[in-house]
Amino acid sequence: MWIELLIAAIKIATVLGVLLISVAYAVYAERRVSAFIQNRYGPNRVGYEGLLQSFADVIKLVFKEDIVPVNANKPIHTLAPMISIFVALTTIAVVPFGHQIELFGRMIALQITDVNVGILYILALTSLGVYGITLSGWSSNSKYSLFGGIRSSAQMISYELSMGLSIVGIVLITGSLSLQDIVMHQYGWMWNMVLQPLGFIIFLVASFAETNRSPFDLPEAEPELVGGYHTEYSSMKFALFFLAEYANMIVASTVITTLYLGGWQFPYLQTFGLPPMVVSILQVLTFCGKVAFMVFFFIWVRWSLPRFRYDQLMNLGWKVMLPLSILNIIVTAIVVALLK
Amino acid sequence: MAELTDKIKEKLSEANGFQGVVFTENINYPMIEVPKERLLEIAKILRDEFQIEQLRDVVSVDRFTKNERFECIYNLFSLTHGKRIFLKVKLDSKNPEVESLYPVWQSANWAEREAWDMMGIKFLNHPDLRRLYMMEEYEYHPLRKDYPLMGLPGAVKLPKK
Amino acid sequence: MSLDLTKEEYIEETKQASHISESQEKILRALESDDVRGHFEGSLDNQLVLNMGPQHPATHGVLQLVVSLDGESVVGTVPVMGYLHRGYEKLAENMTFHEFIPHTDRLDYLSPLANNVGYVLAIEKLLKIEATPRAQWIRTMCCEMARLASHLVWMGTMAMDVGALTVFLWTFTEREKILDILDILTGVRFTTSYTRIGGLALDMSDEVIARLKGFLDQFIQKLEDSRALIERNKIFINRCEGVGYISKEDAISIGLSGPNLRAAGVGNDLRRDDPYLVYNELDFEVPTLTESDVLARYYVRVREMYETVKILRQCIEKLPKGPINTPDAKQVLPDKGEVYTKMEELIHDFMIVNFGNTPEKGVEAYQAIEASKGELGFYAISDGKGYPFRLKIRSPSMVSISSLPTMMKGAMISDIVAIIGSIDPVMGEADK
Numbered sequence: 001m002w003i004e005l006l007i008a009a010i011k012i013a014t015v016l017g018v019l020l021i022s023v024a025y026a027v028y029a030e031r032r033v034s035a036f037i038q039n040r041y042g043p044n045r046v047g048y049e050g051l052l053q054s055f056a057d058v059i060k061l062v063f064k065e066d067i068v069p070v071n072a073n074k075p076i077h078t079l080a081p082m083i084s085i086f087v088a089l090t091t092i093a094v095v096p097f098g099h100q101i102e103l104f105g106r107m108i109a110l111q112i113t114d115v116n117v118g119i120l121y122i123l124a125l126t127s128l129g130v131y132g133i134t135l136s137g138w139s140s141n142s143k144y145s146l147f148g149g150i151r152s153s154a155q156m157i158s159y160e161l162s163m164g165l166s167i168v169g170i171v172l173i174t175g176s177l178s179l180q181d182i183v184m185h186q187y188g189w190m191w192n193m194v195l196q197p198l199g200f201i202i203f204l205v206a207s208f209a210e211t212n213r214s215p216f217d218l219p220e221a222e223p224e225l226v227g228g229y230h231t232e233y234s235s236m237k238f239a240l241f242f243l244a245e246y247a248n249m250i251v252a253s254t255v256i257t258t259l260y261l262g263g264w265q266f267p268y269l270q271t272f273g274l275p276p277m278v279v280s281i282l283q284v285l286t287f288c289g290k291v292a293f294m295v296f297f298f299i300w301v302r303w304s305l306p307r308f309r310y311d312q313l314m315n316l317g318w319k320v321m322l323p324l325s326i327l328n329i330i331v332t333a334i335v336v337a338l339l340k
Numbered sequence: 341m342a343e344l345t346d347k348i349k350e351k352l353s354e355a356n357g358f359q360g361v362v363f364t365e366n367i368n369y370p371m372i373e374v375p376k377e378r379l380l381e382i383a384k385i386l387r388d389e390f391q392i393e394q395l396r397d398v399v400s401v402d403r404f405t406k407n408e409r410f411e412c413i414y415n416l417f418s419l420t421h422g423k424r425i426f427l428k429v430k431l432d433s434k435n436p437e438v439e440s441l442y443p444v445w446q447s448a449n450w451a452e453r454e455a456w457d458m459m460g461i462k463f464l465n466h467p468d469l470r471r472l473y474m475m476e477e478y479e480y481h482p483l484r485k486d487y488p489l490m491g492l493p494g495a496v497k498l499p500k501k
Numbered sequence: 502m503s504l505d506l507t508k509e510e511y512i513e514e515t516k517q518a519s520h521i522s523e524s525q526e527k528i529l530r531a532l533e534s535d536d537v538r539g540h541f542e543g544s545l546d547n548q549l550v551l552n553m554g555p556q557h558p559a560t561h562g563v564l565q566l567v568v569s570l571d572g573e574s575v576v577g578t579v580p581v582m583g584y585l586h587r588g589y590e591k592l593a594e595n596m597t598f599h600e601f602i603p604h605t606d607r608l609d610y611l612s613p614l615a616n617n618v619g620y621v622l623a624i625e626k627l628l629k630i631e632a633t634p635r636a637q638w639i640r641t642m643c644c645e646m647a648r649l650a651s652h653l654v655w656m657g658t659m660a661m662d663v664g665a666l667t668v669f670l671w672t673f674t675e676r677e678k679i680l681d682i683l684d685i686l687t688g689v690r691f692t693t694s695y696t697r698i699g700g701l702a703l704d705m706s707d708e709v710i711a712r713l714k715g716f717l718d719q720f721i722q723k724l725e726d727s728r729a730l731i732e733r734n735k736i737f738i739n740r741c742e743g744v745g746y747i748s749k750e751d752a753i754s755i756g757l758s759g760p761n762l763r764a765a766g767v768g769n770d771l772r773r774d775d776p777y778l779v780y781n782e783l784d785f786e787v788p789t790l791t792e793s794d795v796l797a798r799y800y801v802r803v804r805e806m807y808e809t810v811k812i813l814r815q816c817i818e819k820l821p822k823g824p825i826n827t828p829d830a831k832q833v834l835p836d837k838g839e840v841y842t843k844m845e846e847l848i849h850d851f852m853i854v855n856f857g858n859t860p861e862k863g864v865e866a867y868q869a870i871e872a873s874k875g876e877l878g879f880y881a882i883s884d885g886k887g888y889p890f891r892l893k894i895r896s897p898s899m900v901s902i903s904s905l906p907t908m909m910k911g912a913m914i915s916d917i918v919a920i921i922g923s924i925d926p927v928m929g930e931a932d933k
Contacts, residue, residue, distance in 0.1 A: 143549065221664070367864075369867055401891050422774035446755045
């Protein structure tokens, strides 16, 4: 009993630690990749090639003065960034980053917890994320923030639908809501990306919208709404929003990897006859590599595409994505029914 | 160049009932000096009959030593002919007022606001005669020659601490 | 109004407010009569007034737009100017003609060279002198280089306004190359103050021409790269197409000039229609489109860049040899070497620097050039002294901004920034 709890605690600490450090390096990666895209250097002074830049930034933000607008609703203003970061960090709990590993004679599942309704858990938590942004927009008592909040809630509600519906296809194929089962099902090259190309594209686009990344970064559209929902935030509260954005990006990448890119599966790795320890480590590395590619993809898109307009965003969400995801379900259902 | 100017000269001659219209030549473009009472009428004629479609600017001048202290110079441009022509009215010092050209050219809106702001020339029947650059509660007109270069101390009321 | 007021306090506060809106009045009456059921008719009661600027990332400086919004749609727009008003017209009346040249740099600070040229051309008309052929050709090249630099900044900022951040850095890299050439040509990168009345400060060296040639050879490819990044993007096209429409009649009546007018279907270009400098000897086209939306304004400016490259190539070929200063000792600043060694030149230099050039009394002059934003004109009046009696600057940006309320009709918040970006305003010029 105690040993189980200890293992869980160690797993949580490790995953959170890795997640937070990778958030810091996602910020660094964003700045370096964007610099590469734009023909400039990017941060290269703090530490070797600027590797410590993100930590310097965090320290700077912690020491900055925390300014709260006079007419802000103070409790909610403080609560909002907490909700954002909480949601961003909690989602990772059900994502399997490997199969299992044998340590000290115990089989340890490489996942914090294998909830049997893992997909619903992810959907539920990402829906909570909208509260952080909407409340921050509303409580700041600034018109720009308010617009950011409104845009964000409308956007998230519209895209959550197609996001949820696109997953139904996977559930139909796999027959389970558990993420570990879904990964196990994607053996060899039979990744869900191959089986569900339409669903994959819909989920990818929707996750861009869910994480408020360009071209769907309307809630914080810089040229229009100055900073959108976080216009009136400073110091550590701003840092929390900032971290939440990148944590969301990484979590979205892990979810996309798990659902569509085969998770920790390395094609036909088990057939190579490697020792089980090496296999486990390779699987974790495979997972990390896939996530890193998705993070790069997020960054790549952000620095290449212009931003949508509000009505175009809504049109895309309701008139294109939603019918397509329903079509995806119907086709998948028919195929699954015929094959069985 | 000469053709359009000649036609305008013919049209605005005394024979057609236009008294006091003078063609001056101290500038590198043709300039017509018109009495201020007939400005609007002449502007309409220029636009409708001579295809002078654009009012590009309004220049206000303060000739502080003269009786007719203010001048308004309208910078007109004909897109059809590619020609520029100037229209000038002289305004007296006590009551610098002139009919707004907004009904003829929309651009008069802002150009005349600028002239009002900087020189204090009132444009009658202007749709929105607010100051353009200075704040609304400012009392002076900075481009007048009697306004000192260094500004007037206390002219801008600042909020108390 | 804060939410924690009691009813009595609310009534008291609203009564004391100087301006009570219709809806507030209704609330007030309802509160006073203890009948708390307020009735509101029409959507006007739902409008939100948003102050965009003067501190806003997309207003290109200090333009303030008071926008009244119904949800995300714009109901009305009122541009507010004057945050960068420095009174240049007043300043000009208190300094010699030469002293004002550095101030023209600060008008349209994206193309200072063109302002320099426009100003000295007007003053030369006033003094009735003309620059030498070589000076004229170099000035033409200056104007075109300034146009290129300005259009590159515009292209980057407009792309940034619609959310494409990368183009900004790409076009700025190209602009940087132009600024480097200007550095060799004028001695400074940005605030050039290059022209002098009757000539130029420095001659154009062979190195400048070589660098310019090298720049032009690679520029088209770089421009194509930047264009490919945004023009082939559906999102960009969707954001721009049909947005910010202004009818041809309105565009003419509002007095637009330059690219904004050409995008509305009026092929008016002062370089062709009212030639100054040596433009009548050059072969170029005036790109004109009829759609009159943000996309049309984008394409007009992009095509202008190709024409500018064409003009610059012709200039490099045809650039004549000869002196750069007009031999008019009374009006043109003498060469510095001569000032230090010869008595006559020293006297002229002293007179021009201290008392200014002396035009005839009562002469007026107007000279407009086709700057990157439109017609940039200088109206100078002389009273025979060394200072201009009146100098009026016709700034194209101000007129462009005055067209914003018309263009904003039916736009959304995101369109506001795209429209502002498309008309390419520079507040240094608009506010004077």
